[in-house]
Amino acid sequence: MTIKKEEGRESARIEHCPSCNSVLTKNNIYFCRGETPRVYVECAECGIFVARYALISYTSDKSYESLLRKMRFTRANSGKRTMKMIEGFETSVKKEFEHVLELVKTDEDKRHVEDIIAEDYSNEED
Ligand SMILES: [Zn+2]
DSSP states (O other), X not given: OOSSOOTTTOOOOOOOOTTTOOOOEEEEEXXXXXXXXXXXXXXXXXXXXXXXXXXXXXXXSSXXXXXXXXXXXXXXXXXXXXXXXXXXXXXXXXXXHHHHHHHHHHHOOOSOHHHHHHHXXXXXXX
């Protein structure tokens, strides 16, 4: 992700509840061994299902070094796969976060998430 806004290539939007239009949501994260973790987004206002995300990787608010230290204490053999899934917090992540917030604030994409995916990602290579 680039920090400068690329016209026509990127957009951002806050998830809205399809029922009450609230932007307040709860992320319920489901873990089952052998399956990709999934996030079930629930409306914090009315409790309805908003969306489900597959969790490919997780970026923590903790630095990579502190994560390594933490995992050494809790598990003797934290595998390579685990460390590939968990990303440490870096300055670039903070910049991306601020960039997305700025996009939402100044030029929020008004389309539904499904429409953004259908319209902007239909020509992407698999
Ligand atoms: Zn709602």
